Amino acid sequence: MKFKTQISLICIFLLISLSYASKCQAARNDIPSLCYHQVEPKAGGKFSLSTEKFRAQLEYLKSRNFVTLNSDDLEKIFYHGEKVKENSIVITFDDGFKTVYDYAFPIMKEFGFKGIVCVYPRFIGSRNAMSWQQLAHLISEGWSVESHSMTHSNLASKCDKPDQEKAFLDYEIVESKKLIENKLGNKVRFMVWPYGCYTESALEIAEKAGYIGAMTVDGGASYEELSPYLLKRQVVYATDNLNKFLIRLGMRALKISRQFPAPGQVVDELATFSCRLDELSDYSSEKYVLNAKLTGKKVNFAFDTEGRMLKADISSKLKPGNYFIDVYLRDRKTGITCQNGWLFTVRGGGIKNNY
Ligand SMILES: [Zn+2]
Known part of the structure; x- marks a missing residue:
């Protein structure tokens, strides 16, 4: 083999391996999911991000070509065999704070992102919460609204009281779904566990009630073969700097059984x-x-x-x-x-x- 040919072969090999290495770094076909609570100009508290910080995180996502999924998209993936597109992400907002409508929503819109709001009816309409009209507006903008229980109770809290547990879980899981659907005319598809706490009984009741899945705050990213009742989410904390955010976002799916x-x-x-x-x-x-x-x-x-x-x-x-x-x-x-x-x-x- 001539020296020149050797060099060019080496070059080709290097190029292929370089592009392979960068592919390993960049491409992802799992589903990372973020869990936010509040976004406001004067942030305060563990779960309240400043608009500046929130914007910087979305800017990063945009620069990496992330595309947001709403509940329709998740249903297609987990029930209709749709493949997860590269760089998919789920952005959720728990509880239903008014600051999500006032501050997070306009910034999300600017970047072309849609979110999933997880609300508990007892809170909706109160001073710091969104109204049903505002939630309906979000739905008209491509967002999804899901159930975060009726009263935001820890659904594992009655696991040692079998005589009370069923009625308690029915109210939190079944009734909240009906109420939200009545108010908004949407289809509530996901049960989003308050404090990320679920039990096998709660899962069973959610499935029977017609939820097609549930969202946890279990660590990692979701993947096609994962049960849609065990979707992962990474909680974003107000104190997270961009590096910490990237670590949470960067956690890839690990398949276990x-x-x-x-x-x-x-x-x-x-x-x-x-x-x-x-x-x-x-x-x-x-x-x-x-x-x-x-x-x-x-x-x-x-x-x-x-x-x-x-x-x-x-x-x-x-x-x-x-x-x-x-x-x-x-x-x-x-x-x-x-x-x-x-x-x-x-x-x-x-x-x-x-x-
Ligand atoms: Zn919550």
Whole structure:
């Protein structure tokens, strides 16, 4: 082979591998989802972003060609086999604050984005909340309005009172859907858990009530094979700087199965948790950094490469409450981190909210 040919072959090889590497960095076919609460000029509180900060985040999304999905789009993906388009994103606003209508909506519109508002009827029409008319206007602009329960209760809070639980969940899940649909004439498709807390009973009731899915604040990004009742969302906090925002946004989908405890399971106590990392056929500690956390705290775990099972020990006794399990996988070469989180509850009185 002549020297010149060799050089050009090397060049072609370099070009191909470079474009492959940049593809790994940029393209994503999972569905990241953000959970906002308030946007206002004078931000205050944990969940209230300044309009400046919010605008900067949307500017970033626009610069990376992100396209927003509303509930119609999600239904097409999870029920009608539509492929997730590259750089799709879901932008949600919980509770129904008036500041979303006054400040977030015009900025979203400027960027050509549409959002999903998750409201609880007890709040709507009060001083700091949107009115039903404003919500109807958002729908006419391509936004979706979904249920965030009736009163914003922690839906795991009656898991130790079986005689009261069904009526409680019916009111929060079934009645809120009917009420919103009556007021707005829309189709309420998603149940959006207050405080991100759900149980297996709540999931069952939501499915029977005709919801086509549910939104959590479980970590990671959603993907086509994920149950639409376990959609992931990343909460955006007021204190997040752009770098922190990019870390949350950058969490890719990690496909897992056989979770123990199951998402939403209520247990009396727990000593271990486990799941299968379906796609991790080539695990080695040189290639990947694998991590497991329980409500933000690192735990000891083992990974069996043959069965692809991760098993973690919980060293301390867990108090009654809601807990998040998170599994992270970082590819050392690309720097990309994938995450999959889910929630379970330890039964007992005095269940406190996570935030
Ligand atoms: Zn909320």
